Amino acid sequence: MEASINTDGFVTSKEWKEKGTLISVNNKNIFTIDTGGNHKNCLVILHGYLTSSYDYYKVLPELSKHYRVIIQDFIGFGFSDKLENKYLTIIDQTDYLIQLWENLELNNITVLAHDYGALIAKELLARENSGITNLDIDKVIFCNGSMPIDHTFFLDTTDTKKNNVSKNLVAMLNSFGVYKKTMKNFFYDENNITDDELKVLWKLLEYNNGRDIINFTSNYIRERKIFWNRWISALNETDIPVKLIWSKEDPLAEESIVKLITDKLTNNKTYWVENCGHYPMLESPEKLIECILSE
Amino acid sequence: MESLEWKNKGKLFTVYDKNIFVIDEGKSNETLVILHGYPTSSYDYYKVLPELSKHFRVIIHDHLGFGFSDKPIEYSYSLIEQADVALQLWKQLGLTKVTLLAHDYGTSIATEILARHNKQQIDLQINNLIISNGSMHIELSKLRIIQKLLRNKVTGKWVAKLTNYPIYKKNIRNVYFDKSKITNNELQEMWFQLEHNNGRKVIHFLSNYINERYTFWHRWIGALKETKIPTKIVWAKNDPVAVDIIADVLAIEIPNNDLFWIDNCGHFPMLEKPNEWVQLVLNKKTTY
Numbered sequence: 001m002e003a004s005i006n007t008d009g010f011v012t013s014k015e016w017k018e019k020g021t022l023i024s025v026n027n028k029n030i031f032t033i034d035t036g037g038n039h040k041n042c043l044v045i046l047h048g049y050l051t052s053s054y055d056y057y058k059v060l061p062e063l064s065k066h067y068r069v070i071i072q073d074f075i076g077f078g079f080s081d082k083l084e085n086k087y088l089t090i091i092d093q094t095d096y097l098i099q100l101w102e103n104l105e106l107n108n109i110t111v112l113a114h115d116y117g118a119l120i121a122k123e124l125l126a127r128e129n130s131g132i133t134n135l136d137i138d139k140v141i142f143c144n145g146s147m148p149i150d151h152t153f154f155l156d157t158t159d160t161k162k163n164n165v166s167k168n169l170v171a172m173l174n175s176f177g178v179y180k181k182t183m184k185n186f187f188y189d190e191n192n193i194t195d196d197e198l199k200v201l202w203k204l205l206e207y208n209n210g211r212d213i214i215n216f217t218s219n220y221i222r223e224r225k226i227f228w229n230r231w232i233s234a235l236n237e238t239d240i241p242v243k244l245i246w247s248k249e250d251p252l253a254e255e256s257i258v259k260l261i262t263d264k265l266t267n268n269k270t271y272w273v274e275n276c277g278h279y280p281m282l283e284s285p286e287k288l289i290e291c292i293l294s295e
Numbered sequence: 296m297e298s299l300e301w302k303n304k305g306k307l308f309t310v311y312d313k314n315i316f317v318i319d320e321g322k323s324n325e326t327l328v329i330l331h332g333y334p335t336s337s338y339d340y341y342k343v344l345p346e347l348s349k350h351f352r353v354i355i356h357d358h359l360g361f362g363f364s365d366k367p368i369e370y371s372y373s374l375i376e377q378a379d380v381a382l383q384l385w386k387q388l389g390l391t392k393v394t395l396l397a398h399d400y401g402t403s404i405a406t407e408i409l410a411r412h413n414k415q416q417i418d419l420q421i422n423n424l425i426i427s428n429g430s431m432h433i434e435l436s437k438l439r440i441i442q443k444l445l446r447n448k449v450t451g452k453w454v455a456k457l458t459n460y461p462i463y464k465k466n467i468r469n470v471y472f473d474k475s476k477i478t479n480n481e482l483q484e485m486w487f488q489l490e491h492n493n494g495r496k497v498i499h500f501l502s503n504y505i506n507e508r509y510t511f512w513h514r515w516i517g518a519l520k521e522t523k524i525p526t527k528i529v530w531a532k533n534d535p536v537a538v539d540i541i542a543d544v545l546a547i548e549i550p551n552n553d554l555f556w557i558d559n560c561g562h563f564p565m566l567e568k569p570n571e572w573v574q575l576v577l578n579k580k581t582t583y
Binding site (some may be wrong): 230 | 379513514
């Protein structure tokens with residue numbers, strides 16, 4: 001195993017903030033990076049849970065040579081507006097996202113969705129399939145997004161799963177030390193994330209109120225159950241080409257999820273990233289770029 | 296009225312590849328769309344339809360999983376999807392301006408529609424909103440034991456299997472103020488419609504909506520607080536589930552509303568006090 005991480009390109013959170021602007025959508029400020037340029041195709045990146053657009057700082061320069069890249073911090077994350085003690089659901093996030101796309105007049109969209117962002121991508125597909133929206137999506141790329149393999153219809157009324165997740169998160173967010181240790185566990189090689197990077201991630205987390213974020217979590221865990229059939233059908237019915245890029249050693253989004261997704265799809269292709277954990281954009285950036293760009 | 300007679304009044308429409316049973320009566324230029332409650336069907340409105348249809352073109356459909364509509368097994372039965380279905384049906388019927396009336400389960404579908412309406416995601420113009428006995432403030436409602444059991448992971452499936460006509464009958468009777476106001480014949484027809492298309496196999500899925508009322512609390516209550524649509528709240532005072540305090544709270548939250556009470560009446564005012572209910576729905580006609 002060789003660490004191919006180039007730390008020369010390190011970007012501080014302040015530098016990252018300067019790359020984007022705040023765009024007002026339905027009275028919320030959404031931090032958005034839009035690399036612009038004279039590209040036919042847009043790449044819209046939907047980031048993962050608890051982190052933000054910053055996850056993509058290593059891959060953005062190269063991707064922006066090929067696409068007009070849009071990355072927004074979801075509401076409650078990064079530099080976007082806070083939650084104001086409200087549950088914000090995947091359904092709400094999707095509403096904001098669609099409105100943002102309209103404001104930016106995006107066409108020829110490739111969606112790259114990671115983790116939590118994958119749920120939003122599935123909701124987008126559900127709306128496209130039923131004609132509720134008419135977005136110009138050419139392709140969807142799913143990257144390590146977890147979802148329950150087996151579906152039990154019932155929400156656990158004691159909410160064991162939710163409570164466990166919340167409990168783990170409370171513990172994780174208790175101090176930088178614990179956060180650092182937990183995050184490192186999501187990597188294949190814990191040396192592949194530097195202390196400087198972790199400090200930025202922590203800072204971005206602190207930018208918002210951690211307690212709200214935990215409430216938020218419990219909600220999307222519930223939604224994964226409520227909409228299981230809706231989102232599986234969305235995959236089943238879509239005629240948009242789908243690509244899966246999956247790192248093999250992800251403790252959060254297991255390999256078996258790939259089979260669940262690809263079994264439902266008619267038009268799809270899977271790319272595996274070896275020796276890599278939950279954050280391929282940070283741990284194996286070159287490989288991720290190669291997979292995104294390959295046809 | 297017998298179920299089959301009711302069935303003959305309506306038609307099946309294909310919406311997203313599923314059959315949806317739709318009643319479409321009246322010739323007025325003004326359209327009233329109705330979202331019925333749980334676990335019943337459009338049949339709840341059989342007593343009030345003749346009067347309503349003198350003033351409105353009335354559209355009532357059975358939600359997916361209810362009455363004479365399809366009851367697929369592999370389906371989310373989310374209120375979000377029930378909103379998708381309702382909006383798509385109304386689009387297929389060519390409706391552009393409506394008065395929206397919702398009861399019970401239907402009120403949450405209505406709030407999802409409002410959320411989309413507030414964000415201008417839908418073209419439908421909603422001139423007026425009428426809300427009747429629905430536990431939108433789930434935290435204030437008094438759930439029946441059967442509802443708690445049905446929404447529970449462990450007990451739901453079994454309770455659904457064991458639920459039979461006598462249990463159903465008792466539960467429906469208990470939400471009436473005057474239990475003599477519902478006849479055995481009516482109850483039998485309601486049960487017939489619940490059982491239709493293997494409905495008992497999905498009834499516990501449908502019960503999941505109670506959890507959604509928590510999950511989407513801010514979205515839906517937020518939609519009510521933001522709506523500019525003139526709203527009428529028509530509330531039966533003695534509903535043991537959607538208790539009167541819910542109406543009081545809604546009257547504070549909704550910007551432009553009028554609250555009307557029906558005394559000595561339980562959860563199904565359109566069946567228990569049809570004349571009074573219709574008058575309240577139709578009054579202040581000038582505002583339409």
